[in-house]
Amino acid sequence: MNIGYMTMNNLQLPKEDTPKEMSQQSGGLLARDTKPQKPKKLEPRDRIAQYVSEIRKGRMELKNG
Amino acid sequence: MVDMPSPSFDRPIPGQSLTAELGSRPWQQPPQYTTVEEALEYYVPRLVNPELLPQLLDVMETGIPLTTIANAMQVAGVMEGKHSIDVGILIMPVLIETMAYLAEEADVEYETGSNKTVDSDLIDESRIALALSKSNIEPEEEIEEPMEEQSPEENILGGLMARRNKDGV
Numbered sequence: 001m002n003i004g005y006m007t008m009n010n011l012q013l014p015k016e017d018t019p020k021e022m023s024q025q026s027g028g029l030l031a032r033d034t035k036p037q038k039p040k041k042l043e044p045r046d047r048i049a050q051y052v053s054e055i056r057k058g059r060m061e062l063k064n065g
Numbered sequence: 066m067v068d069m070p071s072p073s074f075d076r077p078i079p080g081q082s083l084t085a086e087l088g089s090r091p092w093q094q095p096p097q098y099t100t101v102e103e104a105l106e107y108y109v110p111r112l113v114n115p116e117l118l119p120q121l122l123d124v125m126e127t128g129i130p131l132t133t134i135a136n137a138m139q140v141a142g143v144m145e146g147k148h149s150i151d152v153g154i155l156i157m158p159v160l161i162e163t164m165a166y167l168a169e170e171a172d173v174e175y176e177t178g179s180n181k182t183v184d185s186d187l188i189d190e191s192r193i194a195l196a197l198s199k200s201n202i203e204p205e206e207e208i209e210e211p212m213e214e215q216s217p218e219e220n221i222l223g224g225l226m227a228r229r230n231k232d233g234v
Contacts, residue, residue, distance in 0.1 A: 003154060004131070004132025004135050004157050048101060048155055
């Protein structure tokens with residue numbers, strides 16, 4: 001049983017989030033609060049997936065010139 | 066004949082765990098690094114160490130998969146009491162990816178050891194389906210060709226023991 005193989009195959013890389021365009025909302029007194037939400041605290045495996053994704057991105061850039 | 070599995074001798078001797086005082090082994094103590102970040106801060110500088118890097122690249126060039134190297138590294142870390150086995154398993158993908166990066170930087174051929182081929186030119190099937198759904202183009206459906214029905218006359222066997230037909234043939 002190759003644990004490294006299993007960890008790599010079970011790794012779920014984060015999807016690239018496209019920033020949502022801010023719609024033109026009214027800024028009236030009764031308007032919805034538009035404060036940016038606090039970033040979620042990621043689980044360790046999500047953080048690992050993020051690190052892997054960053055390194056892989058760098059590797060692909062290196063590979064493709 | 067039943068194929069019996071061969072006995073495995075690569076196991077600890079019964080009672081081996083009782084040959085040392087409980088807590089005297091490094092892995093029986095609280096780990097030194099408790100988070101994945103701390104553990105990576107321990108490993109990554111070692112990987113990129115110019116004194117150790119050539120040896121690591123040589124090992125990679127011999128064809129040993131990166132998954133095996135990373136596993137050996139993290140098991141050694143657990144045995145030294147550096148981190149828990151959970152942290153070790155969690156950081157393995159980062160170690161593998163870092164080693165792959167170093168190998169490509171040094172232009173060394175390596176084997177990842179996992180089935181997943183990481184190639185930016187390969188497009189995921191789910192992405193293709195998503196693109197097709199956005200463009201409103203339906204994927205080509207496979208046209209099933211109708212099976213040719215055999216006429217009952219063709220099924221008549223012509224053997225010696227075959228049943229005779231109406232004509233007596």
